[in-house]
Structure formats: structure tokens, C-alpha cells
Amino acid sequence: MNAEPELEDxxxxxxxxxxxxxxxxxxxxxxxxxxxRRRLAAxxxxxxxxxxxxxxxxxxxxxIPPQRQQxxxxxxxxxxxxxxxxACLLVVVTTIGLANLPHGGGMATxxxxxxxxxxxxxxxxxxxVTDPQDASKQLTISSGSTAFSADQGTTTGSQxxxxxxxxxxxxxxxxxxxxxxxxxxxxxxxxxxxxxLTLLRDGYEVALANPDTFSAARENGAxxxxxxxxVGSPPLPSPAAxxxxxxxxxxxxxxxxxSLVAQVPVTVAN
Amino acid sequence: MANxxxxxxxxxxxxxxxxxxxxxxxxxxxYQVPLYxxxxxxxxxxxxxxxxxxxAFLRAWEKLRxxxxxxxxxxxxxxxxxxCYDHFRRRKRVAAMPEEGQEAHVVSLGLPVPxxxxxxxxxxxxxxxxxxxxxxxxxxxxxxxxxxxxxxxYEEIAAVIRAPxxxxxxxxARARGHVQERLLMFPELFARPVDDQEQQxxx
Numbered sequence: 493m494n495a496e497p498e499l500e501d502x503x504x505x506x507x508x509x510x511x512x513x514x515x516x517x518x519x520x521x522x523x524x525x526x527x528x529r530r531r532l533a534a535x536x537x538x539x540x541x542x543x544x545x546x547x548x549x550x551x552x553x554x555x556i557p558p559q560r561q562q563x564x565x566x567x568x569x570x571x572x573x574x575x576x577x578x579a580c581l582l583v584v585v586t587t588i589g590l591a592n593l594p595h596g597g598g599m600a601t602x603x604x605x606x607x608x609x610x611x612x613x614x615x616x617x618x619x620x621v622t623d624p625q626d627a628s629k630q631l632t633i634s635s636g637s638t639a640f641s642a643d644q645g646t647t648t649g650s651q652x653x654x655x656x657x658x659x660x661x662x663x664x665x666x667x668x669x670x671x672x673x674x675x676x677x678x679x680x681x682x683x684x685x686x687x688x689l690t691l692l693r694d695g696y697e698v699a700l701a702n703p704d705t706f707s708a709a710r711e712n713g714a715x716x717x718x719x720x721x722x723v724g725s726p727p728l729p730s731p732a733a734x735x736x737x738x739x740x741x742x743x744x745x746x747x748x749x750x751s752l753v754a755q756v757p758v759t760v761a762n
Numbered sequence: 763m764a765n766x767x768x769x770x771x772x773x774x775x776x777x778x779x780x781x782x783x784x785x786x787x788x789x790x791x792x793y794q795v796p797l798y799x800x801x802x803x804x805x806x807x808x809x810x811x812x813x814x815x816x817x818a819f820l821r822a823w824e825k826l827r828x829x830x831x832x833x834x835x836x837x838x839x840x841x842x843x844x845x846c847y848d849h850f851r852r853r854k855r856v857a858a859m860p861e862e863g864q865e866a867h868v869v870s871l872g873l874p875v876p877x878x879x880x881x882x883x884x885x886x887x888x889x890x891x892x893x894x895x896x897x898x899x900x901x902x903x904x905x906x907x908x909x910x911x912x913x914x915x916y917e918e919i920a921a922v923i924r925a926p927x928x929x930x931x932x933x934x935a936r937a938r939g940h941v942q943e944r945l946l947m948f949p950e951l952f953a954r955p956v957d958d959q960e961q962q963x964x965x
Contacts, residue, residue: 500932
């Protein structure tokens with residue numbers, strides 16, 4: 493290739509979308525032309541800058557309401573919501589996406605998809621986020637767990653196989669792991685831990701500020717927090733039943749001003 | 763993430779077309795992050811991007827039977843891209859809204875850069891890159907985002923925007939050219955690289 497390669501060819505070359513003779517000619521030209529090597533390097537740097545934009549987690553859960561049916565006569569799909577109209581206020585951890593409420597006398601379990609966030613099929617939904625600029629800082633939230641298993645790092649809630657449900661007597665349980673907190677102190681409450689918990693639905697946000705129970709411990713360089721909330725106590729929008737997002741915001745205590753946000757889906761039924 | 767084997771998608775689509783919502787949920791879970799991030803970089807607002815992703819999944823669910831044997835991935839991206847264009851038309855302007863606040867909801871990625879000063883600089887670089895993308899014509903922006911944000915292959919992009927490969931190639935290159943011009947206005951943040959060959963040798 494004697495002529496200067498077009499920008500198009502350099503760009504496609506970077507993407508390995510230039511093949512055959514065109515590729516060979518371009519490579520031969522690059523061997524002898526410093527200008528084009530610089531052009532290619534500049535283009536590569538531009539691509540890297542775009543690729544370096546952080547990937548963000550969606551701010552809410554995407555759902556298909558049960559009344560939305562497939563066109564052209566999809567098989568009927570009975571939502572089990574009615575079965576849950578029983579008894580007292582119930583918090584059910586559902587799958588991300590479609591409400592996937594099974595049956596069974598007001599108790600509810602979750603199926604595997606939710607735990608795709610992290611962990612296995614026998615665990616509640618869990619999400620871990622890592623500070624993109626400091627991988628030692630990591631935040632994990634899980635719902636429906638009473639204890640954390642002992643494994644390190646991205647450990648998730650570990651209430652294996654038990655129904656991920658809560659009632660007035662069995663409130664919403666939140667597990668947090670704050671990885672990379674300096675020092676060896678243990679926070680006395682959520683504020684002390686630089687943590688904010690909220691329930692969100694349709695732009696309505698309720699702070700979960702005063703847990704019924706709060707416990708924190710240090711383990712393997714992480715602060716582990718378990719908190720429980722009576723879902724009747726925060727002023728949920730009326731009607732209270734519905735799909736929520738349980739969100740945690742952690743202001744990383746290193747002076748960087750960075751906050752990590754993680755969230756899991758929660759359904760309140762009554 | 764978005765690179766699932768097509769066979770997996772096809773099996774899930776087949777189940778979902780029979781009304782299996784759980785199978786569709788798996789597709790949602792698989793594509794929600796790439797689709798949301800595509801929309802975010804297209805329209806610039808987290809709320810609008812989430813609305814677009816939500817609507818794309820709803821439409822996909824409702825129209826799943828029209829997909830026939832075609833691959834799900836370019837189809838769902840095509841629905842979302844069309845919704846982004848609808849959004850632009852509604853706004854009666856092309857420029858994306860400035861993104862609010864700092865990068866908040868960040869999925870695990872990236873390398874450790876512990877120094878706060880470097881973090882601030884990285885934030886500034888990201889802001890300039892976003893502005894550069896927002897300044898692009900929507901067709902160029904779409905091509906660039908599908909390639910460099912979502913990592914789609916040229917053929918997949920061609921299927922999404924329903925254009926020949928040559929058009930894809932040309933749009934990606936022109937978009938990168940425009941972004942590059944803009945970045946070079948900030949030499950303190952985007953230093954001119956050394957010779958590509960020298961760079962390769964250094965590695």
C-alpha cells in the first residue's frame with residue numbers, strides 16, 4: 493500500500509475487522525511509515541479512552557408486569573400474587589426482573605436467577621460492586637440472610653434453602669460487607685459505617701435508618717454488618733405491597749469522595 | 763456479559779416464546795447491564811436510560827414471537843437503539859443531557875488506582891470522553907457506542923442498525939476521528955501517544 497491508509501482502514505484494523513490483502517498491505521505500510529504508526533497509536537488511545545468509561549449498574553430492576561402478555565396468544569401465565577394476599581405483611585425476595593412468586597401458603601422462596609448477582613442458587617439475591625479505581629474497596633449487599641458464610645471477599649448471604657421471607661415477626665434482613673475499611677474499628681450503627689440504606693419504588697425513596705437489630709464485626713479485613721428492619725415501620729407509599737429495590741450507598745472512607753452503590757430486588761406483599 | 767453463546771439465547775428465547783417468563787427473566791438479567799449502558803451513553807441521563815431499557819424489554823417480551831429464528835442480541839439492541847432515537851425526537855434535539863453527578867452505580871471493573879489525585883483526573887477524563895460522545899451525530903454515536911462501549915462485532919452492529927458493513931466501518935471510524943479531535947484539545951489529560959510500534963515494543 494503506497495497511498496496513505498484511510499482512517500477507516502486504521503480503525504477497522506484496530507478492531508481486527510480488516511482481513512486478507514487489505515490487512516497485509518496496511519501492515520506493510522506501517523512498517524515503513526512513522527506517520528501512520530502515530531496515527532494508529534492516537535486512534536488506539538482514543539478507543540481506550542472510550543472503553544475506559546465505567547460500566548454502570550442499572551438504577552432499578554427491569555420487570556415485565558404480569559398483565560403484559562405476549563402478542564399472538566401466548567399461553568396464560570398466572571401470577572401467584574393472589575396467593576400472597578394472605579395474612580400479615582410479608583417481605584419476599586424475588587428474582588430480578590419478572591416477579592417470580594411461587595406458591596405455598598403465604599411463604600415464598602426465590603428461584604435461582606436472582607442469585608446470579610453472586611453466589612449460588614440457595615442464596616438470596618446479592619450484588620457486589622468494586623470501586624473501579626481501587627479494587628481493594630468493595631461493597632456487597634444481600635437480602636434475606638441471617639448470617640454470612642465464612643468464605644472470603646465476595647461472600648454472600650448464606651441462609652441456604654430456607655424461605656427468603658419475612659413477616660412482622662420475621663423482618664427484612666440486610667447483610668452488608670464493606671471490604672477495605674481502614675483501621676480495625678467496628679461501626680456502632682449505619683451512620684458510623686458511612687452507609688445509607690433505602691427502599692425505592694417508582695421514584696419514591698424511603699430511608700431505612702433505624703434498624704431493629706444491628707450487628708457488625710470485622711473479619712478478613714472487611715466489616716460485616718447484619719441489620720433487620722420491620723417493614724411496617726418505614727413510611728412505605730400506599731399501597732405498601734409491590735416491587736422495591738433495596739439500595740445501599742457506601743461512602744468509601746478514604747477521602748476520595750467516591751460512593752459505591754449496590755442493590756437487590758425486594759418485594760413487599762401484604 | 764453480552765457475549766453469551768447464541769445457542770443459550772436461542773434456547774431461552776424458545777422457552778420464553780412458549781410463555782416461560784423465567785426464561786425471559788434470564789435474558790433480561792443477561793442483557794440489562796449492556797443495554798442500560800448503551801442507552802446511558804446514548805442519552806446521557808440515568809433515568810431516561812433506565813426507562814429505555816425497561817421499555818425495550820417490555821417490547822421484546824410482547825413481540826418475541828416476531829423474532830422467529832433470528833438472534834436475540836442484535837434484535838434487543840435494535841429495539842433499544844430505536845427507543846433512543848424516539849427519545850431524541852421527543853426532545854427535539856440531538857445533544858444528550860449532561861449526566862448528573864458523579865459515576866455512582868458502578869459495576870465491578872477496572873484496575874486499582876489508589877491515589878485520590880489520579881482518581882480525580884480519571885473522573886475528569888471520563889467527563890470529557892462523555893462530552894465528546896454526546897457531541898456526535900446520533901448515527902455516529904450509535905456506531906461508536908455499540909462498538910466501543912458494548913463491544914459488538916461489525917456484523918452485529920450492521921444487524922442492529924440495518925446498514926451494510928461498509929457503513930458500519932465508516933461510521934465507527936468517523937466517530938472515533940471526531941472524539942479524537944476533541945480529546946486532543948486536552949493534552950494534559952490525553953497526552954499524544956508515542957509511535958505505535960515503539961509502544962508495542964515497550965510492552
